Amino acid sequence: MKIKSERDFWAGLMFLVVGIAFAWGATTYNFGSSARPGPGYFPFGLGALLALLGALVLFKSLTIESEGGDPVGNFAWKPLIVVLGAVAFFGVALPRLGLVITLPLLVFISSWASDEFSWKAAVVNAVVLIVVSWLIFIKGLSLIIPMWPTIFGASA
């Protein structure tokens, strides 16, 4: 069997799997009856419907010809990992290291994802952003954001 539309094939598979997973998960909750629907009633129906549509998309991707096979193309691994890694790092580090250390690191790491990276620009950007963030979030809105590192690990 030949895949005629690569994007639709994977999309269909994704819908099918997620639909089945949700419907299967719904069976652990009380289904109830139509007259007295329980917590599992709605998600089961939705999951089943999604799986059905996923199967349909999958079927179409194997039967209907598309232009040039509609390839998914290369994943942009570097930006994906670097950008999201930087954000995840922010989540881990903020309560421990505080904004003063975390924010410049977020800017440095994420700037590296671009192919036009330069140290000078990143440093300037980090300095500007930390001042602006401090003015807006701490001074202006008095939000509770840890500014400085806590010595004894996470406090929040």
Added chain:
Amino acid sequence: MDLINNLALGFGVAFTVTNLLYAFGGALLGTLIGVLPGLGPVATIAMLLPSIYALDATPALIMLAGIYYGAQYGGSTTAILINVPGESSSVVTAIDGYAMARKGRAGAALAAAGLGSFFAGCVGTIVIAAFAPPLTELAFKFGPAEYFSLMVLGLIGAVVLASGSLIKAIAMILLGLLMGQINTDVISGVPRYSFDIPELTDGIGFVTIAMGIFGFGEIIANLGRPAEHREVFTKDVKGLWPTKQDFQDAWPAVLRGTALGSILGVLPGGGALLASFAAYTLEKKSRGRPGEVPFGQGNIRGVAGPESANNAGAQTSFIPMLTLGIPPNAVMALMVGAMTIKGIQPGPQVMTSNPELFWGLIASMWVGNAMLVILNLPLIGIWIKLLTVPYRLLYPAILTFCCIGLYTLNNNNFDVYMAVLFGVVGYVFYKLSCEPAPLLLGFILGPMMEENLRRALLLSRGDWTTFLTRGLSASLLAAAALMVIIVMLPSIKKKREVAFKAEED
């Protein structure tokens, strides 16, 4: 004339120097906070609520109205400039607004949004004054079955948001509805799909999904392209103002959006939200000038229509709150909260017992709206300057503000991690050409839809035909079915063409 007398009373209250200042201050604060990604109207009002404690009832509500409008417009600004919708109703604004910004026409988009909203706000004010009592009765006619059918119609309408395959768009809606099921069941109190993670039992935040899928997904997709192919922002920004042609194109869209918004806004429960989606659908389906920019690539009607509908809806959503005391959305709930802090019990009696307050508030909604236009038209120049910052500097800044916004949602890093997860999901959607806008609508409506479905079934003792035997509900479903057929017709035709071609090969 009651209408004129009432409005005159209201404007008499609102048009004092101090009240005008409060309206302006509110609009300014609201805009400044609303443009920070992740801080929508609800967060903004909640944050600024303490600042109004010291004021009298009327100036307090006037200032809140200003904050509300400012924050809402701020949310639309981020949707247009950086593709991060600040609140659910600006999701559709992001589609064409962001496309316009990338083509150097952010100014036109922002102006269209501002002026369209102002016009819609004016009409909404008159609608409230003239039709508040009869419109309230319409809301009474809506039972759970009608709400469910209305939401089905709204969701089917959302399919038109996606330009690709119909089945994939419906599947994305279902996926969104399912994601909305990750919460604690309202009726039985059972946590669902929470994997014993306490944060998940409250459900996933709208902002988390919007930032992850739209914001982060967009940045990664942009960086993934080689610099010379990156379609971020053109360097030549074409004027701050809409052209004459833009006005001609946008004007009918504003009218249609206003009409839709005024009607749908009256329905408690996401009326204004549905209005902006419905307006986009309507614009996409109605015939424009030959040779205009296609939808999804920066059509000004795609900004003007939904923004007007959204604002008209926001205005008329005061009707159920003021007449029935039912807040139609989270923002209105906060307004009710502010009213009760000030010792006013919202409900039908406000109109008769506190006429100055009632009409003063309605007039001040208009004033807040007017302040917004005065304030924001000059600000457009500044927002546009922001876009001339090179992308390699701009995206770390967007990330920074998103991260801080995410962290401060619940003062917790869980939302940051969730947004990372949705960033991956968003990139996968982008790679598989699954358009995420319908998913977001499904996600927002999911819990409401389930509640109404289950209530309707309880009332009918499990009889599914209740949706068809009740007149209003049946006609809403019929409209939904009709919409599916209209959307499917061209694609069926195309498929047959493809099939014929395949035979010839």
